Amino acid sequence: MKYTGERVIPELMKQMNGLLLEHLARYHFSIHYAKGRILDFACGSGFGSNIMAVAAKKAIAEVIAVDIDPEAIAYAKGKYYHPLISFQVENCVDPSLPERFGQFDLIVSFETLEHVDNEEIFMRNIYQMLKPGGTAVISTPFGQGRGMPTSEPFHVHQLTEGEFQNLFTLYEEVQFYYQKGVLIEPAPGREGRHYPIGIAVCKKGTKA
Template sequence: MCIEVGERIYPEFFNQAYEDHRNRYYFALKYIRRDSKILDISCGSGYGTDFMSKNSNCSIVIGVDKSREALEWAKKYFLNEKCKYIECDIENSVDCLFEYGDFDLVTCFETIEHLVDDKKFIKKLYNLLKKGGKLLISSPNEDVIPFERNPFFDNGKNPFHYRHYTYKQLTDLLENEGFQIIKSYTQENEIVEGNNLPVLFFVCKKP
């Protein structure tokens, strides 16, 4: 069973999540090093947080979300000794994460388009990372799914989003806040090189 509420999904098992969602977390595994500390931004129902913790030799994965309902689901179906869930609106404050120090890897999938101040948010992600730490971030591709003419909505606009990004816009946003872009990918289901599919997917580094 996988329940869908708005843009959130509530599976009981990882393999019930949508294929494109699962593939982002499969992809993330290659960037997880032994004993690394990982932050999963907007973890939702927790399937990705749990997956990364169980399928890597990390020390811990912290899943953060502002939805109490989603985190209750995560704690019911996707809790283990290597993951922890925190209720926190990270767009407004990261105080809830100070006790954990800096992170080796931050995953931020399909989140930034939901936030009012994207520049401020990216700077927070930068500050949460260790020097040399990695950010994996994805967002809808404006050149494929235009924000004002979204083919998946009757009125042409996704009510949950504030914007979509072109390749250049997302590149500029990340680089202007200090990130070095290591590699750019694109995604429909599989994550491949390029920038011509519905989702942009960047691998970034804090120099």
């Protein structure tokens, strides 16, 4: 699989590549929540699914890792095989996913929202596929807002901070974190700093 500048392929990138380090930081951040059934939504080359499976193998029952790109999934199966992981070609806005895949204890989806035309179905799929009491960890880069142009050729748009936060009103608990490079920290104390990426950690209500 070729490195295009957007897809993260660790072995084809320099160790200090900023994009690679950002993605590694998000997956390591998510290990704390890893247990039971895990869905890696838009898993790309599969390295992050492997990170979680290796780090939390005693707590994880299985990892379902999906991506719309058949080449990426074929690469993931060859490079990042792990007995706990099932790599599959799927579209994250397919409305049949909740019925076919069931529910998960943890859903992670990093740098996906900015690529999705049908944001409503994407977010509904995540909510429906999350078990009551389960956790979703979702990240996206901030930008000019929904429907506004972006300099990134593969992005539909980039949400504002407010638009991003408004996506999670159905959840019982939501914590927002902010990322710059490998630094991920909560909102307090961030005045005067620019954080290009937002991360939401959302817990679904137990009665949902």
